[in-house]
Amino acid sequence: MNAPKVHIHVLPHLERAEKGVVMRFAPNPSGPLHLGHARAAVLNDAYVERYGGSYILRIEDTDPKRVDPDAYRMVQEDIEWMGLRITDVFYQSDRFDQYYRIGRELIGIGGAYVCTCENEQFRILKQAKTPCPCRGHTIEENLELWQKMLDGGFYEGEASVRVRTTLDHPDPAMRDFPAFRILNEPMHPRIEAQVYPLMNFTVAVDDHLMGVTHVIRGKDHIANTRRQKFIYEYFGWNEPVYRHYGRMGIEGVVLSTSQMREGIRSGTYSGWDDIRLGTLRALARRGIKPEAVRQAVLDIGIGETDISFSWDNLFAKNRDIIDPVADRFFFVPDPLLFSIAGATPREAHALLHPGNEKRGYRTLKFENEVFLPGQEFQKEVQMIRLKDLFNVHVDWSSGTPHLTYGGDALSDARALKAPVVQWLPVGDATRCTLHTPDGDIQGLCEGTVRSMEDKVVQFERVGFARIDTISDEGVTAYFCHK
RNA sequence: GCUGCUAUAGUGUAGUCCGGCCAAUCAUGCGAGCCUCUCACGCUCGCGACUGGGGUUCGAAUCCCCAUAGCAGCACCA
The missing domain is CATH 3.90.800.10 (Glutamyl-tRNA Synthetase; Domain 3)
Incomplete structure (x- = not known):
């Protein structure tokens, strides 16, 4: 319905780039790529896109201690996920x-x-x-x-x-x-x-041999740049243009590959895609889209100031992307079973996406018993509205809530400021575990969700989530963000 | 210790090179309201920053100096 708003933060112009550039992304294959890598990879990619030229992937595997054989594959996968426009690939171990x-x-x-x-x-x-x-x-x-x-x-x-x-x-x-x-x-x-050759030597040699014109990397390499210039001077080579951006920390996350590896080994993390980690595969698992990562990274730019990467900023970019396309479903956390006195069986038709009727409806068959979120009954509410169904009176006189049919009119619920609540018919309720960075939430979701594997959906009033796996046990989902 | 880089709201960012149009941009966040059969989306309003101190100048976020803080490097790692 609404065109997605796109705020492009324009990166600063690079010197000597008018006739095209040769840039490179040069990770060390010690583990999968994380947000720190994404910054380097996307920034270089964006400049190649802007000025035209080639984009070299150079695997820097000259230190055996820092090579994880699995990382060759993982790095490749992560690069494909990001959609980088790599034109040439080199392995330093071949050279x-x-x-x-x-x-x-x-x-x-x-x-x-x-x-x-x-x-x-x-x-x-x-x-x-x-x-x-x-x-x-x-x-x-x-x-x-x-x-x-x-x-x-x-x-x-x-x-x-x-x-x-x-x-x-x-x-x-x-x-x-x-x-x-x-x-x-x-x-x-x-x-x-x-x-074995060491990093400063191989980088200078390769950058020259590969015709690299512009190098954008973190400021931890400033000293290396000065060292590499000695080699350029000895041979009389033309130096590339260098830009060094500041250090990037991430709220509450370790970005060190060795620390992540240790955490996995000790059982703190379930693997490289544990959603508490800042790896790209962890982000993908919870439903963060590569384009959101790209936008967030471009928004940060190549400033030399040290910064703290904020999840909120990334989530906002991701929400812009997924909100228009994510189908809506009910997820009932901490479910309580009720029967509703006086209500006749019927069907509810709920939009898959609000404001976009063309996407269609889902059908929920109400008979008598429904699951409702336990937290709605923390206080003694008098009425609640089952979304897309009808109103329900809540009688507390016996000490526990007793529900009776309260009419169909939405206006009644509005007048009483009754909360509009997600619900599930007994027959349709499917077990669903929602993994969040702060712990797991057990609940129930609509059966239709079983057909949404690998899709990002919105659980109404809960947040966006990616449906990870479907099994006889039920649905496993990963919380993305609100 | 030595060497170097940086310093704008809670977070990110524009403006800094070439001083005045900056009572400082945009996004995010937070608060209030509207809309809405979601606590999402959308809309309106609001909150919130030029690290400190000197100097130059008619005029400084912008130039200079000092201070402070943060970061990086000083590996037979990348």
Whole structure:
């Protein structure tokens, strides 16, 4: 009926983007994607959409400890769910030859050296702005040591390749950062190697080789950007345009993959799609639409301020999307069974969607007994209106509520300000468990809901919910929001 | 400790580059009312912010300085 209101928050213009862009989303396959990833993924996607160009998915799996074999699949699924317009896909684990080749080049031009110092010792020297003994190696010595690394001549921790930066750089984070390390038993699901490239090196190399023009990522990478620029300078490559947005927290949610994993292991969470988590699959399970996530993330934008992501803002976007299309049903929480004296059997016809008669009706057959929400009888109400059916007098004289037919006229109920209440005929009542982040609600719903698997519906007076599974036991639904 | 970034209502955001049109935008939230056979949707009205202090200027949310607060980095993680 109403056109959905769409408020587009216009993202700031990117420099040097007029002729198109090459951007990338580069997750680490350590688990499924969450809202933090969605921000990076959607922002980059939106700029590619705006300026035209290509959108690279680069799986950054160069640290075996941070690779979960299942995550390759989950990341792929999550990206499809978001509807990203990915044009190219790369796995860093396929590209070790490139990293070795360019690593050797960097050593060859004096931009890096092989360091055999103990890690702790190097750290102390670095803090004191003092070169470690290895920094004085000639290029020939370094190339020899590099070959020895590749040939398995060092054990884990015995040698690394460092990028030569400015040792007296005022920021200790910049001084001679590592580019390769040795791992003896890496247990990587996709490759066998002992010399592993590190993130700052692979990112700089890949961004250049893949022609990335613009990088948008969190400000936790600001220092990495400065490090990567050293590599760009050594080779004389053209730098991309960088933008770093602020840190994003989410009300009452852990976004750390390792913490989520621990929670699942310990039984705190039922799995990656536990609706208390901020993973995309958890959002999907409770009926949040990808377009709502996209809108919410675009609304936040690329500001450098740290922000707190609000569920209310996401829910509002989602409500705009689902309210026009979600069919309405009765769900009776904490049901109490009543028989209604003096009422004749009849059928009620309730709209599947208010204000849109074309969507049709559902039929509820009243005979004599109905289930009503227990909470309606907390106070001694005199009359209630069974929605789309009739009025009911409530007699409290015996101490417990006794219901008698109170006429059909809606105006009577209005005059007495009687609550309009959802109800279910005994014959149609279907067991329904509604899972909410705050706990489960046991109740009953209309039988028709059995045909709504995977759909988002609105339980009138309760809220929107996604129908998850149907079984002989009944219906399992996940609460979305009001 | 060192290095850097940021600071607009409960939340998010516009305005800040190029000072005046800002008695500060929009959304969300909250409150009141209307509509309605849902506590949804829609409509109306209302609530609510330029971190603090100096300075420059006829004029500062906007420029400068200091303070404070938050965040990030200083890993053979990404």
